[in-house]
Amino acid sequence: MDSFTNTLGVNQQSKKQAWMDKIRQEAAVEQARALIDKVSDNCFEKCVPKPGSSLTSGETTCINQCMEKYMSAWNVVSRKYIERIQAKDI
Amino acid sequence: MDSSSSNTDISLTDLSQNDKRELQQFVSNEAQKAKIQSTVHYLTDMCWKRCITSKISSGQMDSYERPCMENCVDRYIDSQMAVLKHLEQLRGQF
Numbered sequence: 001m002d003s004f005t006n007t008l009g010v011n012q013q014s015k016k017q018a019w020m021d022k023i024r025q026e027a028a029v030e031q032a033r034a035l036i037d038k039v040s041d042n043c044f045e046k047c048v049p050k051p052g053s054s055l056t057s058g059e060t061t062c063i064n065q066c067m068e069k070y071m072s073a074w075n076v077v078s079r080k081y082i083e084r085i086q087a088k089d090i
Numbered sequence: 091m092d093s094s095s096s097n098t099d100i101s102l103t104d105l106s107q108n109d110k111r112e113l114q115q116f117v118s119n120e121a122q123k124a125k126i127q128s129t130v131h132y133l134t135d136m137c138w139k140r141c142i143t144s145k146i147s148s149g150q151m152d153s154y155e156r157p158c159m160e161n162c163v164d165r166y167i168d169s170q171m172a173v174l175k176h177l178e179q180l181r182g183q184f
Contacts, residue, residue, distance in 0.1 A: 015104075015105060015109075016105060016109045016112065016113060019102075019113055020113070020116055023116070023117060023120055024120070027120055027123070027124055030124070031124075031127055034127075034128070034131050035131070038131055038134065038135050041135075042135065042138055042139075043146075046142070046145075046146055047146060062145075062146050064149070065146050065147070065148055065149040066146045066149075067149075068149030068150075069142070069146060069148070069149050069150065069151060070134070070138065072149075072150065072151055073134055073137070073138055073141075073142070073151060073155075073159055074130065074131075074134045076151070076156060076159045076160060077130055077133050077134045077137060077159060077162075077163055078127075078130045078134075080159075080160050080163040080164065081126070081129065081130055081133060081163055081167075082126070084163065084164065084167050085126070
């Protein structure tokens with residue numbers, strides 16, 4: 001945040017840059033938040049079907065693997081979807 | 091630079107017309123990107139529920155799951171197009 005504030009008012013160029021950085025940063029935060037929501041939902045569903053008094057080591061392992069798997073699934077879907085919308089047939 | 095300004099009130103008013111235009115373009119590109127990402131979130135969620143049906147035993151997708159995810163995206167878009175096409179045909183009838 002410091003480097004962000006410091007760029008303000010230096011000149012027009014950096015002011016525009018500051019806006020872009022801020023917007024980019026907010027988009028990244030929003031994107032991360034959405035991913036964490038989906039991963040939590042789907043991996044809880046998958047790994048903790050019967051919640052006990054604490055998370056077992058098996059459940060923790062499952063959640064870790066599930067996260068990695070979900071993120072790679074996200075990348076597969078992203079690549080495929082972008083490929084389809086760029087093909088202009090929709 | 092006024093020392094009282096904080097990072098929450100960067101003013102847009104003293105930007106040049108060119109900068110404003112460039113920012114507008116930037117924002118609309120970012121909005122487009124965000125829209126695509128939100129569709130990807132939706133599709134991943136839906137296709138995950140259909141394709142990742144067995145117990146999680148590794149962090150990788152297996153040889154069934156990966157193509158299933160890809161087919162799921164393709165068929166979803168096909169279905170969407172089929173709906174639009176049929177709707178177009180129905181328009182004259184009702």
